[in-house]
Amino acid sequence: MTSRWSWLVSLLGRQLWFRAALISLLAVLAPIVAILTGPYIPSGVSQKIGADSVGQILDILASSMLAVTTFSLTTMVSAYSAATTSVTPRATKLMIEDTTSQNVLAAFLGSFLFSLVGIITLAMNLQGENGRLVLFVFTLIVVMIIVVTLVRWIDYVVRLGRVNETTREVEEATEKALVAWIERPNLGGGSLPAEADRQVGHDHPVFIPAVGYVRHIDVAALAEWADARQATVSVAALPGTLVDPTRPVAYLTFAPDDDDVAAICEVFMLGKERSFDQDPRFGFSVLAEIASRALSPAINDPGTAIDVISRAIRLLTVWDKAQVSGTPAYPRLFVPALTTEELLDDVFTPIARDGAGIVEVQIRLQKAFGALARQQGGRCRTAAGRHSRMALGRAEHAMTFDPDRERVRKAAAEVLA
Incomplete structure (x- = not known):
């Protein structure tokens, strides 16, 4: 599993400002390289190649890249706002962390800073005539990067913020965590499936004096601490759990001192929002939010809900085919199991509730339950049957047209058979 510091570094790499600052730093280094390597270039080469025109090229880049960067930022902010309104605010986090948009904006901003620093060094005549050749070569490379980036950006910006594109990103993040x-x-x-079992032989709870969602658990560090103390630890708060000073995050077999509590609390990373990384249930919940918003009377888009159901089937098929490992990597740790019932509850219950009166959504739900019940792994069979009965009950209560009820009953009968 990802360690605490590796996870923090990965979070840093997803920040927009970090990529922009990194490429901007490289842009500043280019004129410095031109100054240092200029004396080693034979005289006269710069005039033959036409490197004297580098100043005009840099002027064009400086003026155009500032406008392109501003336009790109405006487009991204508008796309985030549209996704927040039409999809769900929880999904915009993935859009902000998307590497394509970050790389595009970083390339544009880096090109602007490169041209700005290049103009300054040319005005100060720091690199000399031969150094102009090096700066000219770097400028050509930057122009090629801009051309490639613009082509990618044109293809990407037409899809940015669209419901299907955002739903796809949520599905991919959920699949990665799953x-x-x-x-x-x-x-x-080791598996710790039942709530009551978490305290068997583990009578000493550990609390965190803070309120927030568990975003990441450094299980390797926790296992290392358990080995050093010859202790076993029962984790009571999985990633995605909202903890407070009265809810324990773990149980121990001995009474811990302050150092032990501090060591355990350090491996639990809290935040104001849930994270997709170690929390597959969050991804399923976000998919359900997208479907529920699409089913609202204000939007009235059953097609998006049906698309979410199809994506949930793909994800649960991956889960159904999984083989449970018999030997835990950390035998001194016991962690609550991620159950199939929880996954189906997270994604299908809101859809069945909000789409109870829509016949096409209910039929698609019953077909989804039938597909899950027929899976060879058998992990989804019982939960699929239970959800099929609950969805049928909701439809019976919400629908007023008898032929629609009959269609849903027929679809549910095929699942239960």
Whole structure:
């Protein structure tokens, strides 16, 4: 699993300002390289190649890249606002962390700073005539980067903020977290399925004096601490859990001192919002939010809800095919199991509730439950049957047209059969 510092570094790499600052730093280094390497270039080469025109090129870049950067920022902000309104605010986080838009904006901003620093060094005549050749070569490279970036940006900006594109990003983030859990079940610890079992032999709870969502658990550090103390730890708060000073995050077999509590609290990273990284249920919940908003009377878009149902089937098929590992990587850790019932509850219950009176949504739900019940792994069969009955009950109560009820009953009968 990802360690605490690796996770923090990955969060830093997702920040827009970090990529822009990194490329801008490289842009500042280019004129410095021209100054240092200029004396080693044979005289007269600069005039033959036409490097004297680099000043005019840099002027054009400086004026155009500032406008392009401003336009790109405006477009991104408008797309984020549209996604917040039409999809869900929880999904915009993935859009902000998208590497394509960050790389595009960083390239434009870096090109502007490169041209600005280049103009300043030319005005000060720091690199000399031969250094102009080096700056000219760097300028040509920057122009090629801009051309490639603009082509990618044109293709990407037409899809930025669209419902289908945002839903796809949520699905990919959810699948990534789900596959990580499958590859390392229970975060690498032993299974602790029942709430009551968490305190069996673990009578000493550990509390965090803060309020927030558990975003990441450094299980490797926690296992290392448990090995050093010859203790076992029962994790009571999975990523995605809202904890407070009265809710324990773990249980121990011995009474911990202040140092022990501090060491355990350090491995639990809290935040104001949930994260997709170690929390597959959050991804399923966000997909359900997208479908619920689409089913609202203000938007009235059953097609998006049906699309979300199809994406949920793909994700749950990955989960159903998973093979449970028999030997935990960290035998001293016990972690609550991620259950199939929880996943189906997260994604299907809101859709069945908000789409109870829409016949096409209910039929698609019953077909989804039938597909899950027929999976070879069998992990979704019982939960799919339960949700099929609940969805049928909601439809019976909400629908007023008898032929619609009959269609849903027929679809549900196929699932239960």
